[in-house]
Amino acid sequence: MLQVLVGTYALVWLITGIAPLDRHDWFLENLLVFAVMVVLIGTYRIFPLSDLSYLLITAFLTLHAIGAHYTYSEVPFGFWIQRTFGFARNPFDRIVHFSFGLLMAYPIREVFLRVANARGFWAYYLPLDVTLAFSAVYEIMEMVIATMVAPGTGDAWLGTQGDVWDPQKDMGLAALGALLCMCVTALIRRLRAPRPVLLAGGEA
Template structure:
């Protein structure tokens, strides 16, 4: 792997570490913070541990980092109370709900993990493009459903304000279903980006050999 290709994941790792430290300083609800950061630390640790054996493209790392960052922000404030008024003014007329939409956007971004999943399947030659596309989509949908079950059980077991804040439904009885839909739409978006990025990578390899390494490392490794 070219030394230049380490710059993007290293930079993102530093940014995430700094935000994680900030997130842990006087969070709104410490119990909720602990519960929210568990999946972050698991994903972050897995990416670090597996890095020597497998490196994703720069774009894949960027997309994965978006969820880590948003989740750390949500953990600090609790998702229902993140300062997000500037975006809510734009999203409320579109989504038709008078609520804090930070949680919904975060779920949408979780779907971006379909991009690295498809990239891994194809680079490891586990399957063809069609299977990789649908497997990655269904993988995200499964994770989304599993996480909603975890939220529900945590709310039941923990109870009180911490349970309510972790669940983050904001009074919407269909919150779980809407969150899963947001995850699915995010996955479809990321897979569309992947389908576009791969031809860009291939074209650069065929035409501009000098730029092939840089282009493939950021967009989608072939």
Template sequence: MKFHLILLFSIIGILIWSLVNPKDMFTWFLEVTPAILGISVLIVIYSKFQFTNLVYSLIWLEAVILIIGGHYTYAEMPVFNWIQDAFDLSRNYYDRLGHFAQGFIPALIIREVLIRKNVTKTGIWLFYIVVSMCLAISAAYELIEFMVAMFTGTAAEAFLGTQGDVWDTQWDMLFALCGTIVSLTFLGRYHNKKLDQLRARGQHKF
């Protein structure tokens, strides 16, 4: 509980910081809304379903990435602007980090729900289902960006963050796919250990 409260109050603090002179308030709203909704859902279901601390930590990280992207916009995040200039890159790659995380982090969230709800056991089918769901989430997010741009016009340019790349949507989904595969490959066994610890303590039903 104490660890969870630390994560919650720290993310609230970061959220408040992000409200101070954001690059564009409309973009801020669009970018941080998923984080706010996700945190709200976690609070509502907390008494009935608590994730492992590993997953909560990753959710915190995803929220931080979204909130920072909302404050600066993904195309103008200062650290990645410096990286762009230092290595003479063609674009600010913070959005690529964001989409990699969009696969890397939901992969373990979905994996934990599927295992604990006995939807499927660990193995190739679990891997396949998680990858498919994460790629579907990424594609759905791209469709949301498309619809927002269609209805708001130039106001959503910073939200789209294409930076002049006609293949930006495809790159975004590819990075989410890579993030998912990397997450399952390198954190799968560690996640299993955390699930076993949770099961051994008997604190939450599986």
């Protein structure tokens, strides 16, 4: 499954790498992608994730590739949403941050289940906590890169669109996405859980 998804994402990456709106921003946006792909491919044989986790990760990376091609504040689909719903800004950046929590919390949960044997409350809380931590670290990295590595591409790289609370809102949306993911996961597990069989006397 991973091989198919890597091939699919490689095609998406190549297409979105053709004539991006801002080549410097595109390169910066893909630095973490390179690291993620190295980790996923390098750990595939010794620590393979489920097909669903790989699918969710690929879906998020695809959204990120689209944002990197146009820069997040200039994605055409985001402008369509902005016009349709009367938003004050292009919301694609917000959508991807929400999607980070929604799509990445499940793979993170899978890692906790297998490595830390997390169960019960902790199996749902820890993925939410780590998702928020990753989101905060990413916002800090964005700030460092914008101010030290690429001061000339700060607005395109950060995608704040004039919102001074943009980092906090991005982290909040990532947490909300992770919370929704964990709620859906818990609901599905509850529905799939075997129910006790009632005997003739009404006892389980």
